[in-house]
Amino acid sequence: MYISDCLEKIRQKKPLIHHITNWVTIYDCANITRAIGALPVMAHAKEEVEQMASIADALVLNIGTLTTDLIESMILASVSANKKGIPVILDAVGAGATDFRTQKTKEILKQVKISVLKGNSSEIGTIAGVEAETRGVEAISVKGNLTGIAKHLAIMEDITVVITGKEDIISNGTETYICKNGHNMLGKFVGTGCMSASLIGVFCAVEKDYAFASAAALSCFGIAGELAAENAKGPGTYKISFFDEIFNLNSTSIDKLKKIEKII
Amino acid sequence: MYISDCLEKIRQKKPLIHHITNWVTIYDCANITRAIGALPVMAHAKEEVEQMASIADALVLNIGTLTTDLIESMILASVSANKKGIPVILDAVGAGATDFRTQKTKEILKQVKISVLKGNSSEIGTIAGVEAETRGVEAISVKGNLTGIAKHLAIMEDITVVITGKEDIISNGTETYICKNGHNMLGKFVGTGCMSASLIGVFCAVEKDYAFASAAALSCFGIAGELAAENAKGPGTYKISFFDEIFNLNSTSIDKLKKIEKII
Amino acid sequence: MYISDCLEKIRQKKPLIHHITNWVTIYDCANITRAIGALPVMAHAKEEVEQMASIADALVLNIGTLTTDLIESMILASVSANKKGIPVILDAVGAGATDFRTQKTKEILKQVKISVLKGNSSEIGTIAGVEAETRGVEAISVKGNLTGIAKHLAIMEDITVVITGKEDIISNGTETYICKNGHNMLGKFVGTGCMSASLIGVFCAVEKDYAFASAAALSCFGIAGELAAENAKGPGTYKISFFDEIFNLNSTSIDKLKKIEKII
Numbered sequence: 001m002y003i004s005d006c007l008e009k010i011r012q013k014k015p016l017i018h019h020i021t022n023w024v025t026i027y028d029c030a031n032i033t034r035a036i037g038a039l040p041v042m043a044h045a046k047e048e049v050e051q052m053a054s055i056a057d058a059l060v061l062n063i064g065t066l067t068t069d070l071i072e073s074m075i076l077a078s079v080s081a082n083k084k085g086i087p088v089i090l091d092a093v094g095a096g097a098t099d100f101r102t103q104k105t106k107e108i109l110k111q112v113k114i115s116v117l118k119g120n121s122s123e124i125g126t127i128a129g130v131e132a133e134t135r136g137v138e139a140i141s142v143k144g145n146l147t148g149i150a151k152h153l154a155i156m157e158d159i160t161v162v163i164t165g166k167e168d169i170i171s172n173g174t175e176t177y178i179c180k181n182g183h184n185m186l187g188k189f190v191g192t193g194c195m196s197a198s199l200i201g202v203f204c205a206v207e208k209d210y211a212f213a214s215a216a217a218l219s220c221f222g223i224a225g226e227l228a229a230e231n232a233k234g235p236g237t238y239k240i241s242f243f244d245e246i247f248n249l250n251s252t253s254i255d256k257l258k259k260i261e262k263i264i
Numbered sequence: 265m266y267i268s269d270c271l272e273k274i275r276q277k278k279p280l281i282h283h284i285t286n287w288v289t290i291y292d293c294a295n296i297t298r299a300i301g302a303l304p305v306m307a308h309a310k311e312e313v314e315q316m317a318s319i320a321d322a323l324v325l326n327i328g329t330l331t332t333d334l335i336e337s338m339i340l341a342s343v344s345a346n347k348k349g350i351p352v353i354l355d356a357v358g359a360g361a362t363d364f365r366t367q368k369t370k371e372i373l374k375q376v377k378i379s380v381l382k383g384n385s386s387e388i389g390t391i392a393g394v395e396a397e398t399r400g401v402e403a404i405s406v407k408g409n410l411t412g413i414a415k416h417l418a419i420m421e422d423i424t425v426v427i428t429g430k431e432d433i434i435s436n437g438t439e440t441y442i443c444k445n446g447h448n449m450l451g452k453f454v455g456t457g458c459m460s461a462s463l464i465g466v467f468c469a470v471e472k473d474y475a476f477a478s479a480a481a482l483s484c485f486g487i488a489g490e491l492a493a494e495n496a497k498g499p500g501t502y503k504i505s506f507f508d509e510i511f512n513l514n515s516t517s518i519d520k521l522k523k524i525e526k527i528i
Numbered sequence: 529m530y531i532s533d534c535l536e537k538i539r540q541k542k543p544l545i546h547h548i549t550n551w552v553t554i555y556d557c558a559n560i561t562r563a564i565g566a567l568p569v570m571a572h573a574k575e576e577v578e579q580m581a582s583i584a585d586a587l588v589l590n591i592g593t594l595t596t597d598l599i600e601s602m603i604l605a606s607v608s609a610n611k612k613g614i615p616v617i618l619d620a621v622g623a624g625a626t627d628f629r630t631q632k633t634k635e636i637l638k639q640v641k642i643s644v645l646k647g648n649s650s651e652i653g654t655i656a657g658v659e660a661e662t663r664g665v666e667a668i669s670v671k672g673n674l675t676g677i678a679k680h681l682a683i684m685e686d687i688t689v690v691i692t693g694k695e696d697i698i699s700n701g702t703e704t705y706i707c708k709n710g711h712n713m714l715g716k717f718v719g720t721g722c723m724s725a726s727l728i729g730v731f732c733a734v735e736k737d738y739a740f741a742s743a744a745a746l747s748c749f750g751i752a753g754e755l756a757a758e759n760a761k762g763p764g765t766y767k768i769s770f771f772d773e774i775f776n777l778n779s780t781s782i783d784k785l786k787k788i789e790k791i792i
Contacts, residue, residue, distance in 0.1 A: 016399055024558050035452070035453065035498075042329055043362070045364060048362040094569070190559045236772040243453075243498060243499055290552050294552050298716065303665075304664070305622070307626070308595070309594060505761075505764060508762025
């Protein structure tokens with residue numbers, strides 16, 4: 001019921017989601033934002049990011065193809081978003097793969113207020129300071145219990161932490177959710193991680209409980225992923241079908257298929 | 265008849281369309297150019313834009329993810345295009361959403377000769393100086409009669425003005441066209457505005473009456489959009505089908521489906 | 529047999545393919561790398577390209593939307609790749625269309641060790657110093673025998689040269705392969721050239737005979753292209769189907785369909 005309430009609000013309010021993101025999946029990030037019913041805008045020039053963030057309902061940052069310049073724009077936009085009180089989502093793509101990515105992620109976390117920090121297990125593990133290996137943008141290994149890491153980092157940084165994987169873990173330190181929706185085919189094409197961060201931004205724009213909003217976003221993402229598999233012949237047709245399913249999501253399919261657990 | 269003559273010329277001449285565009289829809293802009301039968305090239309380095317424009321048949325500028333550097337390249341390329349006498353299309357994406365976009369659009373219009381200025385109602389309204397609200401890249405509101413605004417701006421700037429929307433308005437100040445082709449689903453995925461500017465560039469490359477060429481381009485765009493809807497299950501399958509229909513456009517479907525009105 | 533051995537190795541080893549590429553087809557380059565079974569990573573900041581290349585299994589450079597900055601990153605990454613001994617593929621997109629592209633291609637070839645230089649006939653012709661015309665990123669004409677040009681340039685530069693076209697020519701100076709797989713529809717959408725360079729990077733990451741690896745990659749590319757044509761209604765559905773076929777490639781279809789000739 002509640003997840004579909006969020007979806008309803010998104011389609012009515014059409015929140016504007018300002019992205020400063022990477023050049024690989026920038027189109028898909030914009031497109032999933034539109035498909036779910038919100039409005040995307042991509043803008044990264046230092047001269048305009050503050051103003052763009054100030055008219056937006058959420059800000060999504062993604063360091064997939066970061067440069068020093070882009071990080072500066074992210075910080076300017078975040079300061080503006082913080083001032084306005086809109087949620088800021090940070091997708092720490094490739095943290096741990098290079099020192100540059102790890103450092104810049106930490107720099108952002110230190111300088112501005114992030115609402116939701118998202119990554120795969122080794123990206124989040126790296127930021128949490130545990131032993132972890134990221135290969136390119138792929139999680140290879142991480143030492144320790146993922147739920148514990150999410151919870152600990154959430155408390156330390158006073159944020160919501162999202163660890164994506166076969167099961168997604170979301171924690172704000174107090175409440176922790178496990179999302180079990182999803183499909184194997186979501187790992188067979190590029191951009192699912194980035195798109196799920198965009199969806200988190202959309203849901204956080206209409207729901208102030210960011211942990212729940214993130215869980216709702218990832219459930220919708222996973223449910224669309226399950227529905228898309230029906231007629232797919234490979235990752236090409238699957239991805240196209242996935243966009244159709246995101247667009248067609250409704251309370252019936254969400255209520256029937258959702259698999260969220262809340263851990264106290 | 266005449267629209268399909270343009271299409272025939274495009275497929276025979278294969279005009280080269282130089283784009284300096286945004287990082288979100290850059291692929292789709294290139295791809296629709298190719299799908300209709302022309303050749304796209306994307307090049308933005310200051311060191312080469314003049315030379316690239318000098319071998320092109322049209323130049324398409326799009327400020328969707330503008331930076332100061334990119335605008336400088338656009339101006340350099342436009343000067344070269346002006347010298348050669350090829351059409352320059354400017355898609356004023358997001359004008360009005362930030363001061364930066366509004367100013368840079370006006371700067372381009374002042375410094376070089378633009379052939380076709382394209383935008384949605386609030387983007388063009390902003391440039392025309394009427395009260396308008398752009399939210400991200402979305403038209404929210406504009407005060408005044410759109411046909412009047414297009415006509416007035418066309419006369420003031422001595423250009424062809426295109427306002428896209430449910431009905432597209434094209435005016436060179438003397439002749440005004442209304443294009444009524446299109447489909448609701450064209451608004452459900454990202455990039456249609458940008459792609460229609462690319463198509464305008466392609467048609468202007470083979471037809472010197474830029475108002476008619478723009479109307480022809482938007483008619484073809486809308487007709488393909490109507491045909492694409494037949495078997496689509498959502499914006500994913502619809503968009504794929506749209507590219508098929510752009511590629512398969514022919515005089516029979518154009519003559520049967522076109523809905524252009526000319527206002528004296 | 530041997531081609532499918534490479535494919536088997538790719539799927540087992542999942543090599544990491546570091547790309548510094550263009551903003552038009554960057555997604556498709558990443559996606560085909562993933563679809564065939566490898567891992568893509570796109571990173572171009574000077575601060576991280578050396579480290580990223582040092583954890584990669586191949587480096588793919590593509591000058592499709594080059595800037596001076598990007599070329600500097602390419603050189604830094606290549607030095608790192610050379611040190612580690614991983615293959616470096618250079619796709620000379622648009623060489624000959626502008627002096628800037630021609631010069632920068634030559635600069636890269638001079639400063640670092642390239643393993644495979646790839647281009648269409650006029651791009652390679654330009655670099656080889658024969659009379660050639662490139663229009664945007666399209667081969668218009670080239671003077672001389674293509675196999676001879678490939679062989680000669682391979683010897684002069686001590687590299688593997690790949691000339692793509694209706695028939696692909698691959699030569700390391702000693703061994704020359706002609707790949708005859710492919711389909712007319714591969715030329716009807718944007719990005720096939722770039723994607724084939726990514727695939728060459730993937731195959732070279734698991735097979736040290738770069739001429740054979742390139743021939744194997746292009747055969748797989750062409751075979752998937754042939755299979756994709758079966759149910760396509762235009763370049764939209766064709767491209768989607770192409771990704772499915774790349775993903776589903778197996779030894780049976782490869783052995784049945786491959787058309788490689790080795791010239792002594």
